[in-house]
Amino acid sequence: MKLLFNNKKEDLLSRLKKQDPAAQRIFYDQSVKKFLSVAKSYISDIYQAEDCLIKAFCKIFKHIESFRGEGNFEGWARKIVVNECLNFIKSHKTVFYLDDVHASVLEEIHEEQIVFDFNAQELLDQLPDAYRMVFNLYVIEEYSHQEIADKLNISTAVSKTQLFRAKEKLRKIYFQQQKKLKNEHL
Amino acid sequence: MNTSKNNIEYQIKKQIQEREIAPSRDLWSEIESQSQNGNTAQTKRVNWFLVAACLVLTLSLGAVLFFDQDSKPNVQVADTYNKEVLKENSAKTDKINSPEIILQNQEKYVELKNIPSQLKPTTETPETTAEKKELPIIKENSKEIAAQISQIPAEKILAKADSVQTQQVKKKRYVDPSTLLFSVEHKEVIEKTKGGSNVATIDLNTK
Numbered sequence: 001m002k003l004l005f006n007n008k009k010e011d012l013l014s015r016l017k018k019q020d021p022a023a024q025r026i027f028y029d030q031s032v033k034k035f036l037s038v039a040k041s042y043i044s045d046i047y048q049a050e051d052c053l054i055k056a057f058c059k060i061f062k063h064i065e066s067f068r069g070e071g072n073f074e075g076w077a078r079k080i081v082v083n084e085c086l087n088f089i090k091s092h093k094t095v096f097y098l099d100d101v102h103a104s105v106l107e108e109i110h111e112e113q114i115v116f117d118f119n120a121q122e123l124l125d126q127l128p129d130a131y132r133m134v135f136n137l138y139v140i141e142e143y144s145h146q147e148i149a150d151k152l153n154i155s156t157a158v159s160k161t162q163l164f165r166a167k168e169k170l171r172k173i174y175f176q177q178q179k180k181l182k183n184e185h186l
Numbered sequence: 187m188n189t190s191k192n193n194i195e196y197q198i199k200k201q202i203q204e205r206e207i208a209p210s211r212d213l214w215s216e217i218e219s220q221s222q223n224g225n226t227a228q229t230k231r232v233n234w235f236l237v238a239a240c241l242v243l244t245l246s247l248g249a250v251l252f253f254d255q256d257s258k259p260n261v262q263v264a265d266t267y268n269k270e271v272l273k274e275n276s277a278k279t280d281k282i283n284s285p286e287i288i289l290q291n292q293e294k295y296v297e298l299k300n301i302p303s304q305l306k307p308t309t310e311t312p313e314t315t316a317e318k319k320e321l322p323i324i325k326e327n328s329k330e331i332a333a334q335i336s337q338i339p340a341e342k343i344l345a346k347a348d349s350v351q352t353q354q355v356k357k358k359r360y361v362d363p364s365t366l367l368f369s370v371e372h373k374e375v376i377e378k379t380k381g382g383s384n385v386a387t388i389d390l391n392t393k
């Protein structure tokens with residue numbers, strides 16, 4: 001079964017490289033929902049996220065020849081989606097990166113146990129763009145601070161600061177939501 | 187990174203990786219149209235390249251032709267330099283009715299030949315051009331030729347085969363008066379060959 005699945009993927013990839021419209025449609029149907037979820041984590045507006053996704057798909061189909069088969073094809077395509085979202089934020093919004101925080105402050109904050117369910121998108125939507133970009137790249141895409149710094153043209157120190165502030169902000173928002181929920185239960 | 191399953195980051199990551207969001211509109215049609223536009227844009231680019239290539243070709247051809255035209259007058263500058271000599275020669279050739287003038291011209295030709303090598307090309311060209319220009323004038327001015335023939339002594343007359351001239355005459359359907367006059371004056375000398383052409387044999391020693 002696994003072999004058959006792998007063969008199907010290779011076949012789809014070879015067809016995509018030949019610019020086969022049917023294969024492109026299959027790939028779109030398979031990945032559009034996942035990729036829209038990724039795009040939405042960077043851009044809160046769904047229409048803007050969809051616009052980015054359209055551009056990202058066009059780029060994937062156009063530059064598919066540059067994929068050399070190193071690693072996962074979906075991961076390669078996902079990177080294009082992320083890059084497209086970052087480009088959109090950079091070009092359409094003014095992003096402010098706040099001053100560095102002292103290194104001693106950037107220690108892991110003691111985590112309280114998360115008891116209640118919460119909507120991750122609601123939390124992310126309340127983050128400023130600079131915080132959200134760094135947080136998503138570090139936590140979701142698992143980039144290093146150096147990679148983030150290279151991608152966003154900032155220093156690693158600024159990347160660390162943004163992550164720290166993003167986490168702090170998320171915690172604040174989360175506990176505010178929890179308080180509200182507790183009050184509603186009572 | 188804290189990998190505790192209960193921290194906020196982990197929960198956010200988990201939720202985002204697991205969730206799927208359906209698009210609110212038909213994205214596929216837009217992707218298709220955009221990719222088609224991209225393809226047409228590529229073809230348009232190719233057309234522009236073709237147009238540019240054609241323009242370059244036409245411009246280069248035009249430039250080559252233009253410079254060719256420019257180079258021709260430059261060559262003629264040498265002729266204009268010799269026009270003075272030509273004028274002198276032409277003024278004198280107008281009077282080519284007597285053998286004395288021909289002799290004078292021949293002497294001058296010899297003199298010109300003796301001029302140093304630096305001036306040779308400039309002096310030779312007008313001479314040759316003058317000769318070239320003289321020939322048709324002599325042919326056309328039949329009266330002059332007739333007079334010339336009568337004035338030139340029989341020793342210096344070079345009899346030539348009329349085959350080429352007659353062929354030209356046949357083509358033009360025109361009888362050269364000089365040949366007509368010659369044939370009238372020297373009827374006895376003219377003989378018909380096997381080829382049908384008339385040949386005049388003249389004894390240059392007899393007066």
